[in-house]
């Protein structure tokens with residue numbers, strides 16, 4: 001990282017380097033600045049190059065802190081397992097949300113999309129006698145379609161994603177109520193008619209730690225998206241669009257088409273989350289996960305992804321989701337009221353965005 | 365001799381602002397065509413039309429005598445027209461290599477590439493390093509450095525290297541020396557010479573008269589959205605060019 005910081009300070013000092021090969025060398029300027037750098041500046045540069053470090057540090061510190069505050073109960077295998085289980089759905093939603101936020105967008109509708117997909121899966125298989133796998137497939141199609149719908153509105157109408165998804169959040173939610181008549185599909189009915197819908201809620205015990213299959217699927221989704229974002233052209237284009245959409249377009253990326261595909265992929269991830277959520281909750285409830293939209297954004301932001309786009313890592317969001325889980329669990333074991341859990345989470349969001357702003361100043 | 369690139373009666377309006385008003389342009393094989401004009405004359409719009417970034421309201425473009433229409437920069441690039449934009453069009457948060465190959469990445473061979481679509485990062489880094497050093501631009505030590513960590517001159521170098529190394533038909537440069545110091549500008553001018561010696565014609569838009577007069581074979585003077593005249597830099601003074609450009613003096617009739 002020193003090389004990078006070295007360069008930036010040169011930049012500040014306006015010492016362009018690539019011309020040094022045409023005669024008068026300005027080698028003497030090359031070593032001037034490391035001494036001038038304050039420790040704070042070095043930290044800033046380091047975090048700039050390694051955005052995932054912040055959430056990792058926060059996660060470790062909060063685990064240690066809650067270990068002290070809440071005592072051994074917090075570290076019990078039961079509790080740690082519970083945290084992971086509770087984080088699964090928000091984690092999957094955060095994975096989808098990361099894709100959108102990396103493009104400098106935001107998706108307020110992810111949780112409504114998920115509930116809608118789960119309604120299709122449940123309705124078709126439990127009440128309409130459709131075999132479970134095709135019903136799940138319809139749920140996936142619903143996720144892809146609702147995601148692509150968001151993407152089309154963002155690109156065709158040139159509306160800000162915030163407004164588009166504020167609208168579609170309400171639309172999807174209304175559709176959920178329309179299809180269900182506000183009635184839940186009961187867990188026992190699902191168990192009888194379509195037990196496959198509960199698959200990801202099955203548990204395995206690993207030396208006292210109990211994990212649902214869904215937790216592994218969540219990890220799998222993050223790993224898959226990591227490869228997608230870092231190893232494929234599609235992934236590089238996600239970053240390029242969030243970084244500077246116009247530059248991306250001029251560089252030969254069909255940005256509108258890309259954006260629709262990004263929203264659609266996010267929709268598919270959300271639909272996988274829908275299946276997992278049925279296993280987690282047991283039933284399909286039209287009013288569940290009402291806070292999922294904002295929780296997913298919280299996880300992404302705490303995970304170090306910049307709301308301005310182009311900067312952040314998918315794995316950061318996993319840590320972000322875990323931090324949210326650790327906070328809720330730790331504070332409740334410590335006997336704090338729910339209101340203080342939200343209070344602490346609110347502070348955490350503001351601190352995370354503040355750190356992001358500070359880190360971004362490096363490139364200004 | 366048949367021109368490589370011809371623009372005929374290109375027009376483009378932004379609301380009430382007429383950016384291009386029936387503008388023409390010809391670019392001949394192996395030449396450097398300087399394009400000068402006042403701020404707001406429509407130079408950037410003209411070249412954005414030529415490279416597919418802006419779709420004109422009317423007019424036509426001929427490449428090697430054949431009519432072409434571009435709906436996106438990709439299409440112009442596929443035909444070998446590469447551009448250094450005034451604002452560079454780089455993605456600061458991506459690496460030098462990522463930027464060089466943005467939109468034309470190299471995939472791995474075999475299953476990993478064709479099915480999983482994995483990038484061949486090593487091949488791209490090697491290629492980027494080679495292209496930068498071919499152009500004498502490689503004092504950048506780390507090809508995977510993020511572009512935002514580069515100085516203004518280095519960024520310009522990356523943009524120029526990207527255009528010149530992929531441009532097989534035409535290279536367009538919009539104010540490539542505007543952000544540069546004296547020595548860096550020199551380097552870019554040398555680069556223009558190198559690209560021309562490879563037989564690739566160049567359109568150079570610049571405010572810098574000495575630069576244009578130094579490297580251009582012909583100078584296209586743009587005024588109020590259209591071509592005012594084309595002059596031979598060996599037969600005209602810089603002061604004349606400025607006078608034509610600003611309307612202080614009537615251009616020569618040819």
Ligand SMILES: Nc1ncnc2c1ncn2[C@@H]1O[C@H](COP(=O)(O)OP(=O)(O)O)[C@@H](O)[C@H]1O
Nearest residue numbers: 378381382383402403404405406407408409410
């Ligand atoms: N995207 C745009 N939207 C609105 N007006 C524009 C746009 N691009 C250029 N213009 C206007 O068109 C005119 C020509 O601009 P431009 O081609 O950038 O000129 P130049 O490069 O010669 O300075 C100017 O009046 C400018 O304000």
Ligand SMILES: [Mg+2]
Nearest residue numbers: 407408409450
């Ligand atoms: Mg311009």
